Amino acid sequence: MLAEIKGLNEECGVFGVWGHEKAAELTYYGLHSLQHRGQEGAGIAVSDQETVNIHKDTGLVAEVFQNGQLKDLKGTAAIGHVRYATAGGGGYENVQPLHFRSQTGSMALAHNGNLVNATALKHQLENQGSIFQTTSDTEVLAHLIKRSGFSTLKDQLKNALSMVKGAYAFLLLTEDSLMVALDPHGLRPLSIGLLGDAYVIASETCALDIVGAKHERDVQPGELLVINNDGITSERFAYNANRAMCSMEYIYFSRPDSNIDGINVHSARKSMGKQLASEAPIEADVVTGVPDSSISAAIGYAEQSQIPYELGLIKNRYVGRTFIQPSQELREQGVKMKLSAVRKIVEGKRVVMVDDSIVRGTTSRRIVNMLREAGATEVHVRISAPPIKNPCFYGIDTSTTEELMASKHSIEEMREIIGADSLYFISEEGLVNAIGRPFENGGQCMACFTGKYPTEIYPDTAHPHEKVTC
Known part of the structure; x- marks a missing residue:
């Protein structure tokens, strides 16, 4: 049925490219094919190996980029996001990718899913001095990364991921790398494709098809990918979780021309x-x-x-x-x-x-x-x-x-x-x-049918309408 009418909405879709001279344009087309996953906001962040630039706004993909903004997004790597706003969650500040700047460089972050312990983590971080600019779960991960004591971004991210619980497919873009992570239960779909020598990441395989990328495989639960000019590396940040792909992806959310786990x-x-x-x-x-x-x-x-x-x-x-x-x-x-x-x-x-x-x-x-x-x-x-x-x-x-x-x-x-x-x-x-x-x-x-959730449900998730996912 029509998601926007009946109140059953997938929160987000993500798309990423590494190593293509038209990364922003590919991401635009990828997001367009994922428009069914979110219609309230869209954005693209691009890296030219020196800086990360971003354009985002509320609205459909074609509306957000209707005035030639893609021409200003120069670079060979990009991530993009479409989102659906839950109650109280509208507004430009919650549109992704979220963009963070620090003395060590820039970081753009896109997320599909919901962190069930986000409120508890946010309270903890605020007590330690963090100030949040959005009501999005996604910002929690950025604060956890920057507060990590590890020396490399990869180790900082792994440490942060060990602290968040729930459903997530994360794309993280810096000046010199694209990082990809899927939660240990694999609650959300995420696929890897190849377009020539370029790597493409997408919430659904239909987005790979639209840009002409060949589907290589699905990202595995608990897997962390690091893509840079040296190629792609894979390692696990979590093990031993039971696979729990959201059944509504098959029933309703995903496009019929997409493939999920084959x-x-x-x-x-x-x-x-x-x-x-x-x-x-x-x-x-x-x-x-x-x-x-x-x-x-x-x-x-x-x-x-x-x-x-x-x-x-x-x-x-x-x-x-x-x-x-x-x-x-x-x-x-x-x-x-x-x-x-x-x-x-x-x-x-x-x-x-x-x-x-x-x-x-x-x-x-x-x-x-x-x-x-x-x-x-x-x-x-x-x-x-x-x-x-x-x-x-x-x-x-x-x-x-x-x-x-x-x-x-x-x-x-x-x-x-x-x-x-x-x-x-x-x-x-x-x-x-x-x-x-x-x-x-x-x-x-x-779980929506049986009441048996694959993760622990924290007290703050009893009222999820008070916060914003994605």
Whole structure:
């Protein structure tokens, strides 16, 4: 479903280049392909081996760089960032990359994820004299780096990473190196590519494809990469953590043309749809998916059930960012502006509506009503994720249990509230099988469904809406 409408948002996307004369331009195109991961701010930092320069602002990538700013970003190395602002987290100061200057040089930092112990670390650092310029978790890492007693930046970074907990994919750019780190559980995707002799780092493989880079491998959990003019080196800063890739990357966040750990996202979603059809068959005339992320699952459901797939819902792609707003009133209005039912397809038909999740339930109710108003005689809702009952503390905007419909209502109550003739969520076991990543072989984080978090949850994360991720 539409992230900006229904309140389920990935926080950030990161992209980096080392060793290419058009590093800024490549990063621009990479960020553009990652725009779905964050629409509230964008920025690029570039190194020319002597200085680090940066341009960033609130808005979409094309808006931030619409006045020729790329021409001023000269250099052969760059990192970029797109972000989604959580409640209270807007404003220029929180847009990344964050840029820090000191007597030993400059450092730009970009982060995808959320540090669950950021508030505790921030209090500790402030008591030791640190002054924070943003409300971003990311700034905590910079202070930890500068307060480290080690002599090299690599050792300073390793020491800082040993102190932060949660989900993170970090890119750190200095005048003479690009450093890359992924949290010990690998909660966020991060890939390495090659473009000629240049190294490319991206949150998703679709961004590698857009710039013509060849995917080499994924960054491993607990891995630290250092890329400079001597090449690339890899070492571990953490071991022995259970792999826990966020399952919502497969269900919803990542683009269908991306691959995560060798698994194509479209194929995984299609398998989810097939699993849904096996678990919850229904007599119907057409299957339709809620654009865009549910289309693959809807195709899978149609193939397995042998019910025709049709475009029963159409997304209006020309609605501006006016409707990317956190307020419930604008969110509900956004549904009307963003989606419309195709009357000639659904009129007089029994419709299976496939969607990827239900968060608050408001949008699902409106879409079901939309299909009925267009003449559907029955609307059967099938969800390719289990019920979301628990908040996420790792960088997804589901901040409190009270916001989550499934935490307060039974499935039958949810069915009545959204007005569907039937409602079924994929089983947890079915989801694992569809994705193809068994828990025992380095599986995925399903804490929002199960309440079992891969890391310790610190007291300050009980109210994540009070701080800003990324």
